[in-house]
Amino acid sequence: MAQIELDGITKRYDDLEAVSGLSTTVKDGELLCLLGPSGCGKSTTLRMIGGLEMPTEGTIKLDDEDITDVPPYNRDTSIVFQNWELFPHKSVRENVAFGLKMRDVDADERHETAEELLERVEMGGYGSYDPTDLSGGQKQRVALARSLAVDPSVLLLDEPLSNLDKRLREQMEIHLKQIHEEFDKTFIYVTHNQDEAFTLADRIGIMNDGQLVQVGDPMDVYQNPTNRFTEEFLGDTNFIEGKVSDSSDQPVVKTGFGASIPLSKNAGVDSGDTIDLSLRPEFLALSSPDDQQSTVTTDGGHAVTGTVEDVLYQGSTIRYSVSVSGEPLFVERHVGDRLELSTGDTVQLQWDTDDVLLFREDGTKLDV
Numbered sequence: 001m002a003q004i005e006l007d008g009i010t011k012r013y014d015d016l017e018a019v020s021g022l023s024t025t026v027k028d029g030e031l032l033c034l035l036g037p038s039g040c041g042k043s044t045t046l047r048m049i050g051g052l053e054m055p056t057e058g059t060i061k062l063d064d065e066d067i068t069d070v071p072p073y074n075r076d077t078s079i080v081f082q083n084w085e086l087f088p089h090k091s092v093r094e095n096v097a098f099g100l101k102m103r104d105v106d107a108d109e110r111h112e113t114a115e116e117l118l119e120r121v122e123m124g125g126y127g128s129y130d131p132t133d134l135s136g137g138q139k140q141r142v143a144l145a146r147s148l149a150v151d152p153s154v155l156l157l158d159e160p161l162s163n164l165d166k167r168l169r170e171q172m173e174i175h176l177k178q179i180h181e182e183f184d185k186t187f188i189y190v191t192h193n194q195d196e197a198f199t200l201a202d203r204i205g206i207m208n209d210g211q212l213v214q215v216g217d218p219m220d221v222y223q224n225p226t227n228r229f230t231e232e233f234l235g236d237t238n239f240i241e242g243k244v245s246d247s248s249d250q251p252v253v254k255t256g257f258g259a260s261i262p263l264s265k266n267a268g269v270d271s272g273d274t275i276d277l278s279l280r281p282e283f284l285a286l287s288s289p290d291d292q293q294s295t296v297t298t299d300g301g302h303a304v305t306g307t308v309e310d311v312l313y314q315g316s317t318i319r320y321s322v323s324v325s326g327e328p329l330f331v332e333r334h335v336g337d338r339l340e341l342s343t344g345d346t347v348q349l350q351w352d353t354d355d356v357l358l359f360r361e362d363g364t365k366l367d368v
């Protein structure tokens with residue numbers, strides 16, 4: 001068992017609150033990604049779990065044992081950092097064996113363990129190398145082996161792949177996922193890269209401004225954000241301001257360009273409230289106004305006419321910026337689509353009410 005329980009942990013540096021009353025449970029054996037923008041408190045949270053920082057408030061438990069005051073070398077945790085930090089004057093083997101040497105494991109045994117781990121991270125045969133002769137990806141494998149050598153229950157990884165180029169990073173993500181499965185340990189992995197989090201995580205914890213704003217399965221967090229921050233952070237979207245009006249017997253949210261979304265009677269909103277609509281580019285259908293096959297739904301205002309303002313090629317997708325009553329909306333299409341549009345073309349945009357998410361002014365999601 002290696003379950004981590006964070007209860008109201010806060011870290012203050014003078015006037016700055018880096019982490020604010022964060023509570024969550026990291027389950028035994030899972031890979032939890034802490035994902036959020038720069039400065040939101042990810043590393044501080046990880047460092048508190050590893051004992052490198054003391055929380056100003058709150059407690060940290062490992063399997064029901066309070067470890068808040070336990071020094072890092074007595075915790076059953078190990079950290080892998082972004083910048084590798086291998087000892088330059090020791091061989092790869094000695095680097096990996098270092099933690100075991102500190103624990104007085106005899107030389108033969110620790111070198112045997114080191115060689116075994118190097119095999120498992122696909123670095124067999126590199127034991128006698130000098131770390132300075134390794135590539136970035138190889139160094140990171142050695143750093144991983146070094147952290148695993150002391151057999152921690154919880155491995156903490158702070159943006160370990162962010163210094164690698166895209167292709168190598170993607171290979172290492174797959175390798176790390178395999179290592180996680182093989183070693184059957186609890187991993188807490190910090191990143192600000194959504195793709196990395198989606199590839200690796202069993203669950204993702206979204207952080208913003210020192211707080212954990214949502215935790216869940218990757219697809220669930222993506223499809224069912226509970227707040228505007230998560231919706232915005234996890235992918236590009238179009239936010240459009242709307243106002244509640246309930247002139248009829250049912251409240252609706254209306255946008256400036258006439259789109260309207262019906263709300264349930266008990267949605268808890270008042271006439272005049274500002275509600276933002278989120279329309280993801282992938283949920284907007286584009287058609288040419290003279291396209292005979294396009295059926296335009298005018299009920300509920302889910303179809304609007306706009307003008308193509310900008311065309312951006314992004315490899316396999318084309319991104320159009322379409323101006324609708326002066327409001328720019330981004331729409332994505334796959335390259336090779338029948339419809340090819342140029343700047344200045346008039347187009348129709350359609351969407352399903354089901355694909356629209358609504359957020360109150362305070363950022364919380366409004367259930368329709």
Ligand SMILES: Nc1ncnc2c1ncn2[C@@H]1O[C@H](COP(=O)(O)OP(=O)(O)OP(=O)(O)O)[C@@H](O)[C@H]1O
Pocket residue numbers: 013016017018036037038039040041042043044045192
């Ligand atoms: N030792 C420190 N002293 C003072 N302020 C600190 C210290 N460590 C972190 N901070 C501040 O706390 C906040 C959170 O920092 P943290 O390093 O946890 O962010 P992060 O989410 O890991 O960001 P990044 O993605 O850039 O690594 C930042 O505003 C940072 O400047």
Ligand SMILES: [Mg+2]
Pocket residue numbers: 042043044
């Ligand atoms: Mg950080």
